[in-house]
Amino acid sequence: MKLHFSPGPSQLYPTVPQHLVSAVRSEIGSISHRGEAFHTLFSDTVSHLRQLLSIPTDYQVVFLSSATEAMERIIEGAVEKSSYHLVNGAFSKLFFTVAQDLKKDATAYTFTDSDFDDARIQVPREAELICVTQNETSIGMALSGELFSLLKARYPDKLIAVDIVSSVPYITLDFSYVDFVFFSVQKGFGLPPGLGVLIMSPAAIAKVNQLAEKGKAMGSYHQLTKLLAGAGKFETPTTPNTLGIYLLNNVAQDMLFKGIHHIRNETEGKGKLLYSFFDNKEGFRPFILEKYRSQTVIVVEVKKGSKNVIDRLKKQGIIVGSGYKEHKEHHIRIANFPALSITDVQKLLSFL
Amino acid sequence: MKLHFSPGPSQLYPTVPQHLVSAVRSEIGSISHRGEAFHTLFSDTVSHLRQLLSIPTDYQVVFLSSATEAMERIIEGAVEKSSYHLVNGAFSKLFFTVAQDLKKDATAYTFTDSDFDDARIQVPREAELICVTQNETSIGMALSGELFSLLKARYPDKLIAVDIVSSVPYITLDFSYVDFVFFSVQKGFGLPPGLGVLIMSPAAIAKVNQLAEKGKAMGSYHQLTKLLAGAGKFETPTTPNTLGIYLLNNVAQDMLFKGIHHIRNETEGKGKLLYSFFDNKEGFRPFILEKYRSQTVIVVEVKKGSKNVIDRLKKQGIIVGSGYKEHKEHHIRIANFPALSITDVQKLLSFL
Numbered sequence: 001m002k003l004h005f006s007p008g009p010s011q012l013y014p015t016v017p018q019h020l021v022s023a024v025r026s027e028i029g030s031i032s033h034r035g036e037a038f039h040t041l042f043s044d045t046v047s048h049l050r051q052l053l054s055i056p057t058d059y060q061v062v063f064l065s066s067a068t069e070a071m072e073r074i075i076e077g078a079v080e081k082s083s084y085h086l087v088n089g090a091f092s093k094l095f096f097t098v099a100q101d102l103k104k105d106a107t108a109y110t111f112t113d114s115d116f117d118d119a120r121i122q123v124p125r126e127a128e129l130i131c132v133t134q135n136e137t138s139i140g141m142a143l144s145g146e147l148f149s150l151l152k153a154r155y156p157d158k159l160i161a162v163d164i165v166s167s168v169p170y171i172t173l174d175f176s177y178v179d180f181v182f183f184s185v186q187k188g189f190g191l192p193p194g195l196g197v198l199i200m201s202p203a204a205i206a207k208v209n210q211l212a213e214k215g216k217a218m219g220s221y222h223q224l225t226k227l228l229a230g231a232g233k234f235e236t237p238t239t240p241n242t243l244g245i246y247l248l249n250n251v252a253q254d255m256l257f258k259g260i261h262h263i264r265n266e267t268e269g270k271g272k273l274l275y276s277f278f279d280n281k282e283g284f285r286p287f288i289l290e291k292y293r294s295q296t297v298i299v300v301e302v303k304k305g306s307k308n309v310i311d312r313l314k315k316q317g318i319i320v321g322s323g324y325k326e327h328k329e330h331h332i333r334i335a336n337f338p339a340l341s342i343t344d345v346q347k348l349l350s351f352l
Numbered sequence: 353m354k355l356h357f358s359p360g361p362s363q364l365y366p367t368v369p370q371h372l373v374s375a376v377r378s379e380i381g382s383i384s385h386r387g388e389a390f391h392t393l394f395s396d397t398v399s400h401l402r403q404l405l406s407i408p409t410d411y412q413v414v415f416l417s418s419a420t421e422a423m424e425r426i427i428e429g430a431v432e433k434s435s436y437h438l439v440n441g442a443f444s445k446l447f448f449t450v451a452q453d454l455k456k457d458a459t460a461y462t463f464t465d466s467d468f469d470d471a472r473i474q475v476p477r478e479a480e481l482i483c484v485t486q487n488e489t490s491i492g493m494a495l496s497g498e499l500f501s502l503l504k505a506r507y508p509d510k511l512i513a514v515d516i517v518s519s520v521p522y523i524t525l526d527f528s529y530v531d532f533v534f535f536s537v538q539k540g541f542g543l544p545p546g547l548g549v550l551i552m553s554p555a556a557i558a559k560v561n562q563l564a565e566k567g568k569a570m571g572s573y574h575q576l577t578k579l580l581a582g583a584g585k586f587e588t589p590t591t592p593n594t595l596g597i598y599l600l601n602n603v604a605q606d607m608l609f610k611g612i613h614h615i616r617n618e619t620e621g622k623g624k625l626l627y628s629f630f631d632n633k634e635g636f637r638p639f640i641l642e643k644y645r646s647q648t649v650i651v652v653e654v655k656k657g658s659k660n661v662i663d664r665l666k667k668q669g670i671i672v673g674s675g676y677k678e679h680k681e682h683h684i685r686i687a688n689f690p691a692l693s694i695t696d697v698q699k700l701l702s703f704l
Contacts, residue, residue: 004382009591017376024369029544030356030671065417065546068573068590075572094573101572186591192381194417194546194593219571220427220453221420221446238420239361239538241546241593319382 003344006321007137007166007297007335013190014339019250028246033239042234045245048252052260053168055199056175062227063240064196067165069222070182071098073198074129074161077208077224078180079104080216084127084158086143088112089136090324091163096131113141113292118150128207129159129180135167137187138324140299140333141292142167148177159204167296169255169338170267179204185248188296189255190339195244200228255338263338270336270345271295277349284352287331298334299323306332309352316351355696358673359489359518359649359687365542366691371602380598385591394586397597400604404612405520407551408527414579415592416548419517421574422534423450425550426481426513429560429576430532431456432568436479436510438495440464441488442676443515448483465493465644470502480559481511481532487519489539490676492651492685493644494519500529511556518649521607521690522619531556537600540648542691547596552580607690615690622688622697623647629701636704639683650686651675658684661704668703 004011023029031037046061055061064070075083075098085096085108099106109121123130130151135142151160161180164171168183175181179201186193200208208224218224226237255263275293278284278300287299302309306322309332313320323331334348356363375381383389398413407413416422427435427450437448437460451458461473475482482503487494503512513532516523520535527533531553538545552560560576570576578589607615627645630636630652639651654661658674661684665672675683686700 002379002382004379006382006384009382009384009594012376012379012381016381020372020376024364024372027354027356027364029364029368029538030354030358030361032358032361032673033545065421065593066573066590069417072572072574098572101569101575103569184591186381192593192595193385193591194596217453217455220424220450221418222424223453238418239536239545241417241544241596242361243544243595244546244593321384 002317002319003340003347004319005334005340005348006319007333008184008187009193010187010335010337011190011339012192013251013254015251015254016191016247019247023243023246029243031242033236033242038242039234041242041245041249042236045249045252048249048256049197052252052256053173054175058202059175060200060205060228060231062198062200062231063236063245064198064222065194065241066196067163067182067184068094070196070198071095071163072102073219073222073224073227074180074182075099075102075104076219077211078159078204079129080211081105081128082107082124082126083129083131084108084123085131086111086121086133088116088139088141089133090138091165092131092133092136095133095163099131113289116292118147121151123155123158127158129161130155131161133163134171135164135294135296137166137297139287139327140294140297141288142294143292145172145174148174152177159207166335167294169260170264170296172264175199175201185244187335188337189248189251190337191244191247191251194241195248200224266342267295267336267338270340270342271298273342273345273349274298274334274336277352281352296336298336300332300334301330302332305329313348313351318348318351320348354669354671355692355699356671357686357692357700358671359685360536360539361545362539362687362689363542363691364544365603365606367603367606368543368599371599375595375598381595383594385588385594390594391586393594393597393601397601397604400601400608401549404604404608405525406527410554411527412552412557412580412583414550414552414583415588415597416550416574417546417593418548419515419534419536420446422548422550423447423515424454425571425574425576425579426532426534427451427454427456428571429563430511430556431481432563433457433480434459434476434478435481435483436460436475437483438463438473438485440468440491440493441485442490443517444483444485444488447485447515451483465641468644470499473503475507475510479510481513482507483513485515486523487516487646487648489518489649491639491679492646492649493640494646495644497524497526500526504529511559518687519646521612522616522648524616527551527553537596539687540689541600541603542689543596543599543603546593547600552576618694619647619688619690622692622694623650625694625697625701626650626686626688629704633704648688650688652684652686653682654684657681665700665703670700670703672700
């Protein structure tokens with residue numbers, strides 16, 4: 001078996017194979033999404049996610065097919081005219097593009113790790129939603145939780161949407177400052193792809209309902225009002241990825257059993273090991289300034305080009321990601337997700 | 353193990369458990385959706401579907417997360433102003449509702465098995481797309497393939513969209529008369545839910561491109577232009593349900609090995625057994641007139657109410673569907689999909 005340090009899809013959480021066996025045994029692929037077994041599965045999954053991520057009880061949780069779908073549903077369902085975006089990489093730019101595709105008046109503050117300055121976040125009066133990619137998977141840049149309290153203090157009437165795709169479940173988020181939070185399951189949860197999770201605050205829900213009452217076009221089968229109405233009775237509007245939800249439920253439970261503090265400490269231990277290795281290794285250099293370094297997606301510049309390193313590791317059965325788009329040739333990206341242990345990280349480093 | 357005669361999610365195809373084992377072994381849940389292994393998987397799956405369903409080579413195949421999503425993406429991407437719908441049950445009505453949700457000028461011909469008359473299909477001049485549910489899962493009514501040649505002859509300039517969700521792979525469709533064809537995998541393919549397939553004709557693709565050039569709002573991440581561009585390089589616009597595609601590829605291959613003619617003959621044999629049983633059984637009556645009876649979803653009226661029958665079968669480990677919505681209390685619905693054998697059908701009938 002290989003070690004997948006690729007930042008999503010990534011290494012499966014070690015318990016996934018046994019949960020697939022139990023999924024077959026309990027015939028989860030055949031259950032009706034309108035029946036009691038599914039209601040229990042939905043309710044259990046939400047409850048485990050609430051415990052694991054400290055999601056307040058008045059926040060609603062719904063299931064989508066990907067994090068990218070979450071971007072579309074949020075813009076479609078909660079932005080009447082205008083959104084504002086913090087853009088520092090490919091995925092924050094994607095969120096911005098989704099708003100443009102949906103013909104919203106979208107503006108952005110574009111920055112890098114070396115010029116980021118929260119004083120330059122100037123949200124226009126008409127913007128209804130501020131979109132932030134907390135952990136930018138394309139370059140491994142993380143924004144601190146304090147940013148959200150600052151934004152909420154400065155713009156108390158605006159909603160805040162946060163992409164935590166590649167930092168969940170490591171990230172500790174104070175939900176009182178944020179309104180839409182979303183992720184997919186093929187990164188930190190170590191699951192096969194094909195499922196997204198969207199969490200909504202009471203203010204977010206109020207805004208969605210307000211736009212729906214105005215009769216605005218806001219998609220159809222997965223419009224947020226239908227997702228929320230479904231969640232109220234532990235259902236999805238259409239037949240969902242039941243197997244994906246089943247696996248998420250079980251892995252969330254495994255993580256609760258292990259302890260989220262333990263997982264977070266381990267992540268920081270492995271992150272420290274990785275960064276200090278690359279800080280001191282000739283020919284390599286962490287791409288992001290220390291202050292903004294992601295603990296979960298470690299992006300490293302390789303002086304002589306990344307292809308050779310990627311191929312060399314591959315021969316040892318170790319998969320790391322290449323750089324994203326324009327960085328393809330000179331970056332490697334290493335996922336530091338809970339599925340991989342400190343021994344796995346040591347093994348990776350031993351080959352460099 | 354139970355026998356799931358429920359019409360979707362339904363009984364898993366017998367080979368699914370072994371394919372799940374091989375999925376774990378080949379680490380399919382961890383592969384990059386931008387890498388060679390995924391390109392091969394995409395290409396193989398499309399190729400197997402083409403062979404199995406006789407899809408012409410100039411028709412494109414793309415992956416979505418459900419059949420309901422297909423309805424939304426078709427209306428969003430191919431209808432500028434107006435669509436026309438044949439409505440005879442809950443799922444054809446859903447297609448109609450999707451068009452209304454997306455603020456299209458949608459009109460419908462509503463009919464039942466006893467009053468269906470193709471002379472009453474009067475498609476308005478301005479309608480760009482005719483939407484037909486070939487096999488209405490809610491009531492077990494099937495429309496014959498001849499309808500599509502008739503519609504295409506009568507309306508050569510209009511596009512035709514066909515829902516074959518619960519008749520695939522049994523249905524033999526002449527693709528030259530239709531432009532959008534879609535299904536999900538949790539019915540006739542016997543797979544866990546969470547994946548939809550959409551097939552597009554050259555005329556459908558031309559219309560989508562024409563609307564895109566006009567700069568019409570047509571969704572974002574899964575807009576048809578992006579799905580088509582992705583398919584051209586065997587990719588999806590966003591991380592897909594890779595495991596679902598893997599299982600579909602393998603089951604399509606198993607079905608090819610068994611032979612589609614064989615599968616269709618078996619389906620008709622089981623269908624005949626079921627209908628003749630209920631035609632002659634006191635207290636039961638097939639809901640649909642013989643001419644329009646679905647071979648794959650058999651809906652039966654139960655004189656004394658369906659609950660008792662459903663519960664009695666459940667005690668024997670046999671799951672059948674209840675009636676859909678307003679028919680809940682007095683119908684049973686029996687899926688006649690390839691995953692269940694004639695012996696399974698005989699077992700079901702032996703308990704009635």
